[in-house]
Amino acid sequence: MASVGKPQPTETTIPIPDEIPLTLNVNGVERTLSVAPWTTLLDLLRDHLDLTGTKKGCDHGQCGACTVLLDGRRINSCLTLAVMKDGAKVTTIEGLATKDALHPVQQAFIDHDAFQCGYCTPGQICSAVGLIAEGKAKTADEIRELMSGNICRCGAYPNIVAAIQQAMGQS
Amino acid sequence: MINFQYARATDVADAVRLIDAGPSAKFIAGGTNLIDLMKEDVERPRG
Numbered sequence: 766m767a768s769v770g771k772p773q774p775t776e777t778t779i780p781i782p783d784e785i786p787l788t789l790n791v792n793g794v795e796r797t798l799s800v801a802p803w804t805t806l807l808d809l810l811r812d813h814l815d816l817t818g819t820k821k822g823c824d825h826g827q828c829g830a831c832t833v834l835l836d837g838r839r840i841n842s843c844l845t846l847a848v849m850k851d852g853a854k855v856t857t858i859e860g861l862a863t864k865d866a867l868h869p870v871q872q873a874f875i876d877h878d879a880f881q882c883g884y885c886t887p888g889q890i891c892s893a894v895g896l897i898a899e900g901k902a903k904t905a906d907e908i909r910e911l912m913s914g915n916i917c918r919c920g921a922y923p924n925i926v927a928a929i930q931q932a933m934g935q936s
Numbered sequence: 937m938i939n940f941q942y943a944r945a946t947d948v949a950d951a952v953r954l955i956d957a958g959p960s961a962k963f964i965a966g967g968t969n970l971i972d973l974m975k976e977d978v979e980r981p982r983g
Binding site: 782785801802803805824825826841844845846848849 | 937938939940941942944964967968971972975976
């Protein structure tokens with residue numbers, strides 16, 4: 766009788782490579798750690814550094830919940846391997862406020878009630894900070910277009926746009 | 937995601953050498969395309 770069971774692997778497995786050392790400046794603090802090559806920046810932040818403010822939504826770069834600032838630019842941390850960013854400066858939602866005050870975008874989100882469940886909010890806020898730094902958006906339409914990578918299932922979009930307009934006016 | 941090895945090329949010649957050495961190696965560039973496809977098990981670069 767032919768053997769029945771698990772299909773045999775059709776390709777040879779490679780040995781698990783050593784973890785790769787890297788240094789990141791995360792919210793102003795130098796962090797040195799070693800991670801497997803397939804560790805995304807998102808998983809590094811959440812699972813290795815316990816910075817769970819950055820959210821995992823779709824894990825496919827479609828929702829924007831994982832948006833962080835990398836050397837000042839907004840990126841999807843779920844589609845970025847941590848080992849690709851050795852030496853970079855990462856700012857997450859935890860790193861925006863100062864000791865005494867919320868970041869203007871954080872305060873604007875509160876002022877305009879720009880969230881309901883809040884799951885997309887860390888990504889929305891980091892993306893808005895990046896957007897304002899880019900300086901490209903002037904009108905509400907442009908804000909909507911340039912924030913289109915950040916999905917809000919609760920539909921707080923009008924309030925998010927209003928919050929960003931307020932923060933832009935202050936910067 | 938599947939297990940794989942990561943190597944950073946130092947220049948163009950090094951990149952060509954590395955991609956040549958691994959029959960299923962892929963350039964990652966920014967990663968937003970390749971990593972997504974690897975998570976869906978569409979792409980399986982290994983080295």
